[in-house]
Amino acid sequence: AxxxxxxxxxxxxxxxxxxxxxxxxxxxxxxxxxxxxxxLPRLLSDSAPRYPLSALNRRIEGSVQIAFVIQPDGSVSAVRLLSSTPPGVFDEAALAAVSRWRFEASGQRVPTSRTLSFRLPKG
The missing domain is CATH 1.20.5 (Single alpha-helices involved in coiled-coils or other helix-helix interfaces)
Known part of the structure; x- marks a missing residue:
């Protein structure tokens, strides 16, 4: 017991x-x-960033973190640079590419961020 x-x-x-x-x-x-x-709406059209010729010639790779707002209609606005490695090399190409992206219309504003990587082509 x-x-x-x-x-x-x-x-x-x-x-x-x-x-x-x-x-x-x-x-x-x-x-x-x-x-x-x-x-987070579905990405419908992602324009690949152009690899800067100066970085390509110097064999430089890097990444850029971008913040932006997906608008209710799926367009992108308020694109801004958060960080980049190396600084200043890929910034313009990344900002231009993200501003051309289009997402599925969700009826809402959605703030988000993405990291774009710049890697040299294999071969």
């Missing part, structure tokens, strides 16, 4: 501790992530 009583007294104490802490953190994190992933 003593062992079941000891097990029963341990089980109720363990349940409240295990149940109370986990519910608070998970709802906060998914609420922030889900609307952004659900609201």
């Amino acid at each position: 003593p062992p079941p009583a000891a097990a029963a007294s341990q089980a109720p104490a363990a349940e409240p501790i295990a149940v109370v802490p986990p519910p608070a953190p998970p709802p906060a994190a998914p609420r922030r992530e889900e609307p952004a992933s659900r609201a």
Whole structure:
């Protein structure tokens, strides 16, 4: 009889501790992530950036992170540079390419960002 009583007294104490802490953190994190992933319209037309001739000749590769707003009609606006590596080499090409992109119309303004990578052609 003593062992079941000891097990029963341990089980109720363990349940409240295990149940109370986990519910608070998970709802906060998914609420922030889900609307952004659900609201991101599908890319319909992505204009590839032109590789700058000076970078091509010097065999330079890099990347550019761009922020922009997808408009309700699927067009892109407020295109701006967040960062680039190496600085100044691929910025103009990336900004020009992103401004030509078109997304599926969603009826909402969707702020987002993307990283464009500039890699030399193989061969």
